Amino acid sequence: MSQIYQMDAVEWLKTLPDASVDLFITDPPYESLEKHRKIGTTTRLKESKSSSNQWFGIFPNTRFAELFTQIYRVLKKNSHFYLFCDQETMFIVKPIAEQLGFKFWKPIVWDKCAIGMGYHYRARYEFILFFEKGKRKLNDLSIPDVLQYKRVWRGYPTEKPVELLEVLIKQSSSENEVVADAFFGSGATLIAAANLSRQYLGCDISDSAHQHFNERGLSAESDTGS
Numbered sequence: 001m002s003q004i005y006q007m008d009a010v011e012w013l014k015t016l017p018d019a020s021v022d023l024f025i026t027d028p029p030y031e032s033l034e035k036h037r038k039i040g041t042t043t044r045l046k047e048s049k050s051s052s053n054q055w056f057g058i059f060p061n062t063r064f065a066e067l068f069t070q071i072y073r074v075l076k077k078n079s080h081f082y083l084f085c086d087q088e089t090m091f092i093v094k095p096i097a098e099q100l101g102f103k104f105w106k107p108i109v110w111d112k113c114a115i116g117m118g119y120h121y122r123a124r125y126e127f128i129l130f131f132e133k134g135k136r137k138l139n140d141l142s143i144p145d146v147l148q149y150k151r152v153w154r155g156y157p158t159e160k161p162v163e164l165l166e167v168l169i170k171q172s173s174s175e176n177e178v179v180a181d182a183f184f185g186s187g188a189t190l191i192a193a194a195n196l197s198r199q200y201l202g203c204d205i206s207d208s209a210h211q212h213f214n215e216r217g218l219s220a221e222s223d224t225g226s
Contacts, residue, residue, distance in 0.1 A: 002193075002199050002200045002201070003200075003201055003223065004184065004203065004204075005223045006223070007203060007205060009026075009059070009203055010066050010070055010182075012182065012203040013067070013071065013074055013182060014070060016180075018074065019073075019074070019075070019076045019077065020076070021076065021079070021178050021180045022075075022079055023080055023168075023169065023172050023198075024071050024180050024181070025082045025165065025168055025181055026082075026083060026180075026181045026183050026184075026189075027085075027158060027160065027185065028059040028067070028083075028085075029058050029158075029183065030058070030059060030086065031061045031089070032088040032089055061089075064097075067182070068096055068097050072101050072102060077133060077134040079134065079136055079172070080130070080131065080133075080136055080171075080172035082128050082129065082130060082131070082168050082172075083097075084126060084127070084128055085126075086127065087127065093129065094129065097131055104131055105130040105131070105132060106145060107127040107128065107129055107130070108128040108130055109126075109127065109128075109145060109147070110126045110127070110128055111124065111146055111148040112124050112125060112126065112150065113150045116151075128147075136172065138171045139170060139171050139174075140171060147164060149161040149164040152186075156185060156208075158185055158186075159185065162191050165188050169192050169196050169198060173196075173198055175197040176197065176199065177199070178198070178200070179199070179200050180200070181200070181202045181203070182202075182203050183204060184204045187212065187213035187216055187218065190202045190213070191216065194218055
């Protein structure tokens with residue numbers, strides 16, 4: 001049964017049984033965003049000008065070890081973990097994940113097909129770090145490591161294209177398996193999972209994330225975690 005929860009991501013993960021998730025995909029609000037917010041080089045604002053949604057607080061770098069510990073625990077043996085992040089966060093989180101048992105394969109590049117805000121070589125891409133627990137083959141070895149999907153304009157802050165998430169889910173899971181996201185935001189991962197006949201588990205502490213997800217019309221059992 002697909003379910004969503006509203007609580008702290010790590011505390012939510014602690015409630016899940018060991019080896020209960022087949023695939024984990026998530027996009028935390030990483031700490032380096034604070035620097036970009038201050039100089040106006042990101043739209044990932046606490047209150048986005050392109051949206052009425054409130055963006056919840058930063059997930060600090062100091063918490064990645066406990067987050068990854070829980071993700072590793074809840075993932076089944078022979079499974080994949082994808083983490084969306086920027087180039088600064090990549091250098092911080094990669095060694096943490098490896099120390100906790102994940103095998104790092106490579107960064108996948110999401111080419112957004114249009115440049116974003118900024119001053120020096122304005123970014124038109126984001127990294128998706130590809131980790132593995134145990135050993136699991138990708139379902140299609142012809143997929144490249146650069147995925148081109150247009151960014152979502154005027155949507156939920158940091159919203160990802162559903163089609164992009166569908167590629168990752170197709171690659172690393174099978175029908176009826178469980179896909180989890182601890183920072184589901186716009187709900188794109190959950191919608192992609194449902195589109196592909198997977199079960200999903202999602203958590204987000206933000207009221208606006210839950211409101212946005214409910215407005216997208218995908219049914220799920222909800223738990224506030226209180």
